[in-house]
Amino acid sequence: MNSDQLSASSVSQVTLPDNFAQALMIPLPTLRSLWIEWNINDDAVSDEFPGFINALQVLASCPNCINELSLTLLTPWSHTLANQDWEKIDHVLADRSTFRRLEKLSIKFWSHLHIDDESGEKRMQDCLTEFRVTKLLRLSLASSDYLDFQFTLDDDEPLGLFD
Amino acid sequence: MHPRTPRIPYDILVSIIDELALRGQLKDLRACSQACRILLHPCRVHLFSTVTVSINAPRFAALLNQNPTIQVYIRKLTYRPTFLSEDIAHALLPLNNVETLSLQCYYGHGTVTPPPRHWGSLTPHIQHALTHLFSSPSVTRIMEYSFTDAPAILLSSCPNLKHLDIESPATFTSMASNTPFLPPPNLTSLNTSRALRPAVESLLNERRADGLPILDFSGLQSLTVRSMQGIADEKQIEQILRSTSKLEHLDYTGIFDTFHATL
Numbered sequence: 001m002n003s004d005q006l007s008a009s010s011v012s013q014v015t016l017p018d019n020f021a022q023a024l025m026i027p028l029p030t031l032r033s034l035w036i037e038w039n040i041n042d043d044a045v046s047d048e049f050p051g052f053i054n055a056l057q058v059l060a061s062c063p064n065c066i067n068e069l070s071l072t073l074l075t076p077w078s079h080t081l082a083n084q085d086w087e088k089i090d091h092v093l094a095d096r097s098t099f100r101r102l103e104k105l106s107i108k109f110w111s112h113l114h115i116d117d118e119s120g121e122k123r124m125q126d127c128l129t130e131f132r133v134t135k136l137l138r139l140s141l142a143s144s145d146y147l148d149f150q151f152t153l154d155d156d157e158p159l160g161l162f163d
Numbered sequence: 164m165h166p167r168t169p170r171i172p173y174d175i176l177v178s179i180i181d182e183l184a185l186r187g188q189l190k191d192l193r194a195c196s197q198a199c200r201i202l203l204h205p206c207r208v209h210l211f212s213t214v215t216v217s218i219n220a221p222r223f224a225a226l227l228n229q230n231p232t233i234q235v236y237i238r239k240l241t242y243r244p245t246f247l248s249e250d251i252a253h254a255l256l257p258l259n260n261v262e263t264l265s266l267q268c269y270y271g272h273g274t275v276t277p278p279p280r281h282w283g284s285l286t287p288h289i290q291h292a293l294t295h296l297f298s299s300p301s302v303t304r305i306m307e308y309s310f311t312d313a314p315a316i317l318l319s320s321c322p323n324l325k326h327l328d329i330e331s332p333a334t335f336t337s338m339a340s341n342t343p344f345l346p347p348p349n350l351t352s353l354n355t356s357r358a359l360r361p362a363v364e365s366l367l368n369e370r371r372a373d374g375l376p377i378l379d380f381s382g383l384q385s386l387t388v389r390s391m392q393g394i395a396d397e398k399q400i401e402q403i404l405r406s407t408s409k410l411e412h413l414d415y416t417g418i419f420d421t422f423h424a425t426l
Contacts, residue, residue, distance in 0.1 A: 026401065026404045026405055028404065028410055028413070030384075030408070030409050030410055030411055031410055031411060031412075031413060032411045032412065033411065033412045033413075034412075034413050034414075034415075035412075035413070035414040035415070036415050036416075036417075037414075037415070037416040037417070038416075038417050038419070039416060039417065039418045039419065040419045
């Protein structure tokens with residue numbers, strides 16, 4: 001199917017993220033900073049995160065001199081990374097043999113929905129607990145020497161990772 | 164010392180003017196420019212450094228006509244081709260210090276009709292003025308480029324172009340040109356985040372009349388791309404990545420939604 005002719009019903013079949021991962025297999029020995037943003041705009045789209053992780057894994061599998069890495073996930077509230085997805089990200093980032101030159105890491109997890117009431121805040125905290133996000137990232141950071149790290153759930157409410 | 168000459172060293176005065184500009188105090192800059200002849204030049208450096216030309220084209224042309232020295236201060240020019248009078252051609256032709264050229268061809272606030280994007284819809288005088296501007300050695304950044312069917316030599320004749328920001332629906336044609344061919348500009352930064360695949364494809368694959376590519380990507384250090392469900396797909400990204408050996412920064416955004424998938 002021509003990608004220009006994709007219908008809404010087939011969106012979940014799109015494999016573009018993997019194609020991007022393929023593009024990253026080209027040696028990029030001079031690459032110093034990489035910013036990847038996955039922007040998912042509605043609930044009809046799913047299964048994109050594996051592509052995001054694949055891109056990260058492909059990159060980590062090649063020799064690189066990246067010293068700045070920024071990962072941004074912008075999703076509707078219903079989309080959250082599953083445990084195993086976080087574990088894969090955690091695994092890639094925690095392996096000091098891959099991103100040996102990494103000095104600045106930024107992970108932003110944004111939700112389109114504004115969390116402006118108690119129930120919303122509770123839902124956010126439940127999500128964090130359920131998916132063990134803070135725990136996983138805390139594990140990976142404990143053994144690292146990343147100079148800068150930010151983890152954001154909402155543009156108005158940056159979450160202190162070690163709060 | 165002349166009684167009307169300020170008793171402050173000139174470089175201090177300039178620093179004060181620079182500080183006013185840094186704080187965006189245009190009203191004060193205007194007042195200073197009229198307070199003393201010695202302040203005119205440092206104030207004009209800031210007052211006319213960034214100029215937007217659209218429906219004010221006749222006034223802009225008249226200003227330059229009455230004060231021709233002002234053109235040397237214009238370093239960033241934003242041109243919205245909403246007003247296609249010959250005035251604009253006369254106003255653009257003398258500009259030879261522009262470093263950043265921004266071309267805004269979109270529906271702006273209060274715009275009734277879209278500005279023309281098709282190169283052929285511009286009058287010959289405006290085409291000539293823009294071609295002259297593009298070929299200026301001072302131009303290093305071209306922003307929001309979205310003309311359709313402009314001759315490939317237009318971008319290619321910008322000898323010191325370093326940064327290009329290309330938007331859809333830009334396309335290029337390899338029509339013959341009488342302009343002497345220079346080597347394709349050696350780009351260091353490319354932003355295609357607002358360009359869909361046809362625009363990027365055209366940029367990468369169209370050739371000048373002499374068969375050379377429009378731009379030289381071998382020295383590209385920074386690439387910003389946005390991919391929407393495959394509309395700007397991996398082949399173009401891969402093609403650009405393969406053509407450079409100096410990439411230092413890659414900014415990739417993937418957009419996934421049902422709206423863009425059905426475009």
